[in-house]
Amino acid sequence: MDVRIGIQNSPRELGFETDSSAAEVEQAVAAAVAGTAPVLRLADSKGNVYVVPSAALAYVEIGTEENRRIGFVG
Template sequence: MDVRIGIQNSPRELGFESSQTAAEIEQAVAAALSGQSALLKLADEKGSVYVIPAAALAYVEIGSEESRRIGFVA
């Protein structure tokens, strides 16, 4: 799952591939934004964990679950 996170007052976005499903990511973001959790914690495919304060979230983009293509794409 491709995830992009915008952080307030930061010119760059945080982007990574996650092994979590779209529903799991959406649930974690909703919990952080509703105040149930002060932090948004997501893990990528390599095992790294990203912890972002909920107050600093600008946007979260959850991409499609797409398998990697082999070869050249025109």
Template structure:
């Protein structure tokens, strides 16, 4: 699943893929934005860890859990 995090006052966004379920990602984002933590911590499939201060998050886009298709569509 694709995750994209927009950062305030930055033209770029953080984008990565993770195998964690959408409900788990949504719960982590809601907890961080709800004031339970001062940062959002997520990891990707390659083992990288992303820590983003909650005060700088503009948006979090959670992609679908469908796998990407490879090849041509007829």
């Protein structure tokens, strides 16, 4: 699933694919926004870890969990 994170005072967004479910990502974002977690920590499908301070979050876009189609659709 694709995740895009907007960071305050930054012209670019952070985008990556993760193997986590939408519910797991949403739970981590909710904890960061509520103030129970000081940082938002997510890992991508390659094993890289992204840590963003909760106070710097502008938005988080969580993509759908559908498989990508390869080839022609008939």
